[in-house]
Amino acid sequence: MTQQFELRCPSRPENVGLCRVAVATFTANLGFTLAEIEEIKVAVSEAVSNVVVHAYPGGEGLIELRCEETDDGVAIAVRDEGVGIADVARARQASYSTDPERMGLGFTFMESFSDEFAVETSPGRGTRIDMVKRREAPAEGA
Amino acid sequence: MLEEAGKAVHIAIKRQGSQATARLSGEFDLKAAPAVREQLDGLIDAGLQSIVVDLRGVPFLDSSGLGVLLGRYRRLSERGGTIYLLAAAEGSVRTVLEMSGVRQVMPLLTSESEVPRG
Numbered sequence: 001m002t003q004q005f006e007l008r009c010p011s012r013p014e015n016v017g018l019c020r021v022a023v024a025t026f027t028a029n030l031g032f033t034l035a036e037i038e039e040i041k042v043a044v045s046e047a048v049s050n051v052v053v054h055a056y057p058g059g060e061g062l063i064e065l066r067c068e069e070t071d072d073g074v075a076i077a078v079r080d081e082g083v084g085i086a087d088v089a090r091a092r093q094a095s096y097s098t099d100p101e102r103m104g105l106g107f108t109f110m111e112s113f114s115d116e117f118a119v120e121t122s123p124g125r126g127t128r129i130d131m132v133k134r135r136e137a138p139a140e141g142a
Numbered sequence: 143m144l145e146e147a148g149k150a151v152h153i154a155i156k157r158q159g160s161q162a163t164a165r166l167s168g169e170f171d172l173k174a175a176p177a178v179r180e181q182l183d184g185l186i187d188a189g190l191q192s193i194v195v196d197l198r199g200v201p202f203l204d205s206s207g208l209g210v211l212l213g214r215y216r217r218l219s220e221r222g223g224t225i226y227l228l229a230a231a232e233g234s235v236r237t238v239l240e241m242s243g244v245r246q247v248m249p250l251l252t253s254e255s256e257v258p259r260g
Contacts, residue, residue, distance in 0.1 A: 013173040020171075020202075038234035045204040049172045105205040105242055112241060 003030065004068040011052045011060045011080065019048045019065050019078075026067050027074055032135055039113035040076070040133050046106040047078035047129045055082025055125040055127065073115070073134035092119070150174070151200075155183045161192040161259065167199035170207035178207070182214040191223035194257050198228055203235045208242050215248050224248070226257050 002140050007022055008077050009015045032040065044065070051063050054113045060064045064079040094108040116132035151174035154165040162185050167259055168174060195211060197203065215225045227244070229236050231252045239250055251257060 013171075013175075016172045016206075017169060035234075038237075041202060042204055042234065042238060045171055045202075045206075049204065051236050052172060105208065107203060109238070109241070 004066070006067075006119055007063075007065040009065075011056055011063050011065050011082075013052055014075060015063060016045055016048045016052060019063065020045045022065065023067055023076060027133070030074060030076040030135070032074070032133070036133065036136065040074070043110045043131055043133075044076060044078070046109045047076075047131070050106050050129075051078065051082065051127075054085075055080040057083060067094045070132065070134075076114075076133070077128060077132045079126065079128040081126040084125060084127055085119070085121040086123060088119050088121055104113040151177055153178060155181065155185070157190070160190055161194065162190045163194040163196060163254075165196040165199060169202040170200045170210075171202065171204050172195070172206040175206045175210045179210045179214070181216070182210070185220050186214065186223070187210055191218075191221070192226070192235055192258075193218065193223070194228060194254070196228040197239075198230050200229075203238050204214075205238075205242070208238070208244060211248070212244065213255070226251055228252070228254065228257070240258045 005022070005026060007019060009018060020041045026042050027037050027040050038093065048063055053100070055061060062081050066077040068075045092111070095102070110131060114131035115134045116130070118130045119127065121127040151166060151168035151170055156163045156165070162181060164185070166178065170178065182193065182195070211225065211227065218225055226249045227239065228251050229239055239245065244250065
């Protein structure tokens with residue numbers, strides 16, 4: 001069995017940090033460098049913040065975070081059961097945001113700090129973000 | 143690393159004339175954003191023209207924190223003022239700031255000695 005974990009929590013601001021630290025601890029154990037872990041933390045923070053801010057307007061719902069070790073890194077999925085993203089292409093543009101207090105850089109950071117990135121969304125049924133991060137340095141003992 | 147999860151952001155404010163320095167410590171993310179927004183808005187509403195936001199004690203910054211900084215910059219610049227960002231020369235906070243392009247609108251400095259005195 002590969003190393004993996006799943007975390008399910010309500011879409012509350014305090015759980016952004018919870019998800020971030022869980023993934024940081026997980027990837028540290030997989031031999032990622034501190035610089036790589038910092039990038040992963042930003043990417044996860046953006047994905048989870050998007051769920052908290054956008055997925056459940058006026059309420060809260062599920063955040064599901066899954067991490068699994070791969071041959072050369074980690075696969076991370078952040079899923080919600082919220083309203084979905086109406087226009088993914090537009091949402092992925094830097095500086096686009098439906099919220100004037102946000103910079104619209106969430107997707108930019110997710111894409112920049114991961115080696116593979118995909119969004120699957122369905123209006124009214126939710127969104128799933130998949131990110132893969134590969135280790136630059138070989139794991140200790142490998 | 144686990145200790146960081148519950149570390150609330152702390153803001154220490156020092157005023158000198160029309161300038162204020164807001165020294166932040168703790169992770170600046172979605173959870174911290176409302177408290178930082180409220181403190182900085184308070185300084186803007188009090189009529190301060192120059193605000194130095196010192197991020198050197200912030201180990202983590204994402205686009206939620208950036209949004210607060212940009213929003214406060216917009217408010218202050220409409221009143222003829224400005225915000226200076228202070229951040230360590232290296233590390234993930236500097237990387238996020240550089241990638242965001244925020245330095246195109248706000249001065250991004252590494253040392254207090256670079257801040258013009260108001």
